[in-house]
Amino acid sequence: MEDTTELAPAVRSILSAARSRAAEGRSGDVAVDPRDLRAAFDAAEADGRVPIIAEVKPTSPTTDGTREDDPVELAESMVAGGAAALSVLTEPEHFGGSVDTLERVREAVDVPVLRKDFIVAESQLDAVESDVVLLIARFVGDDLPDLLAAARDRGFQVLVEVHDREELATALDAGATLVGVNNRDLAELVVDLGTFESVAPHVPDDVTLIAESGIASTEDARRMRAAGADALLVGSAIMAGDVEANTRELTRAESGDGADIASDETDENGETDESSGDGESGTRDTRHTTDTPT
Numbered sequence: 001m002e003d004t005t006e007l008a009p010a011v012r013s014i015l016s017a018a019r020s021r022a023a024e025g026r027s028g029d030v031a032v033d034p035r036d037l038r039a040a041f042d043a044a045e046a047d048g049r050v051p052i053i054a055e056v057k058p059t060s061p062t063t064d065g066t067r068e069d070d071p072v073e074l075a076e077s078m079v080a081g082g083a084a085a086l087s088v089l090t091e092p093e094h095f096g097g098s099v100d101t102l103e104r105v106r107e108a109v110d111v112p113v114l115r116k117d118f119i120v121a122e123s124q125l126d127a128v129e130s131d132v133v134l135l136i137a138r139f140v141g142d143d144l145p146d147l148l149a150a151a152r153d154r155g156f157q158v159l160v161e162v163h164d165r166e167e168l169a170t171a172l173d174a175g176a177t178l179v180g181v182n183n184r185d186l187a188e189l190v191v192d193l194g195t196f197e198s199v200a201p202h203v204p205d206d207v208t209l210i211a212e213s214g215i216a217s218t219e220d221a222r223r224m225r226a227a228g229a230d231a232l233l234v235g236s237a238i239m240a241g242d243v244e245a246n247t248r249e250l251t252r253a254e255s256g257d258g259a260d261i262a263s264d265e266t267d268e269n270g271e272t273d274e275s276s277g278d279g280e281s282g283t284r285d286t287r288h289t290t291d292t293p294t
């Protein structure tokens, strides 16, 4: 188990709650017939939508208040707004999530659903079926290869979350093919979009790369895509207000229709400048940079 002393107190508390839930694992392994996450991203892309994983996140240690709406209705609104996939928190004590919510959401929609929780022991994998599970490199430490294998054995696709290059190397060594870079530092709970930008160039092109956390506007969405994100995981910015409209706006971040209420920094020519050579570099393919709108 990793040393957790430098983590934010809220995160330490989340982890100890996860460990006690691990002891309550159900008997029998789940067997999942998963909806393909990569195919869902490709379908969104083919349809001109930025692939968004919209997160049903009733509350969190960094959010004020709790959203009491029916999570299934929220999830359906996200799909109506064009979300390629959904993420559902199942952590009960700090995020207002539940396994039951995930089950109901997955039944109600046909897009892939990511189970967002703090999995630290194999028994937790059997709590509920989902299309994708999250493993956080920082929290699983040396158990990553075993947990990855245990999750794949059950049919899950696995999103491995990293926060820096060292964790990325661990994830790639373990054979991760879906990697998320969390812009939120779990030690201090501070968000910096520069985190994704510094890690992304080191991710091989055949790995599906997801930018997580802190994406608050279409400008942020374009920034993450320009840095090489295949998809974006967005919670708070979608959960605040009209969930369907918020999702739609993010999926259209690259459509060039100027519908950007969160930012007024649109290029006055309506163009995304790809050639000004501002010194950006990196090995990751930045194929998602917006084409000139017609």
Ligand SMILES: O=P(O)(O)OC[C@@H](O)[C@@H](O)c1c[nH]c2ccccc12
Residues within 6 Å of the ligand: 055, 057, 116, 117, 136, 161, 182, 212, 213, 214, 215, 233, 234, 235, 236, 237
């Ligand atoms: O609400 P945001 O800033 O859009 O972030 C969503 C998601 O990335 C965040 O909830 C998250 C990323 N990794 C996690 C691990 C556990 C719990 C939550 C998370």
